[in-house]
Amino acid sequence: MEFERTHWKTLWEEYAKEERRTFDSMPVGELLSRVKNGNYGVYYSIWYSITEKATLEQAGKILLEVLHRNIRYLLRYHCAYALLKLMDEEGIQPVDLSADRPEQDDLLKKIEKQLEAQLNDRRAL
Numbered sequence: 535m536e537f538e539r540t541h542w543k544t545l546w547e548e549y550a551k552e553e554r555r556t557f558d559s560m561p562v563g564e565l566l567s568r569v570k571n572g573n574y575g576v577y578y579s580i581w582y583s584i585t586e587k588a589t590l591e592q593a594g595k596i597l598l599e600v601l602h603r604n605i606r607y608l609l610r611y612h613c614a615y616a617l618l619k620l621m622d623e624e625g626i627q628p629v630d631l632s633a634d635r636p637e638q639d640d641l642l643k644k645i646e647k648q649l650e651a652q653l654n655d656r657r658a659l
Contacts, residue, residue: 550577557583566596574609581616590620591656594649601631601642617645621652 557565557580565584574580584593597617601610610632618628623645630641 546577550579553577554579554583558586562588562592566593569596569600569613572603572605578608578612581612585616585619588620590649590652593617593620594653598642598646598649607632607634617649621645621649623648 553575554577557575560583562584565580566588568574569580569584584597594617597613597620600613601617603610611628614628614631618624618626618631626641626645631638631645
């Protein structure tokens with residue numbers, strides 16, 4: 535691909551696809567270890583690999599912890615997407631958990647309680 539003549543969006547998409555392939559090839563434990571250590575990649579694709587490979591039991595608490603970190607909005611947004619997807623939560627949107635809004639803390643507390651309830655329900659099975 536010739537860099538000078540390639541639109542930035544096309545380059546972004548190509549690099550993102552390559553990063554996603556790399557993350558998809560990793561075991562779940564390695565993906566979650568990266569996230570725990572703040573190594574999220576560049577193109578936000580780690581979150582989508584996690585939603586495809588991890589269970590809520592494996593990733594839920596780690597993703598929730600990331601949402602409490604002081605990191606860039608887009609990282610929190612994609613992390614929130616992954617957590618909500620694993621929880622099958624449709625009433626709360628990723629932006630609700632990631633944007634700096636007055637109700638953000640309340641929504642994080644709500645999702646934390648829902649996560650605990652879901653994890654406890656699954657343990658009881």
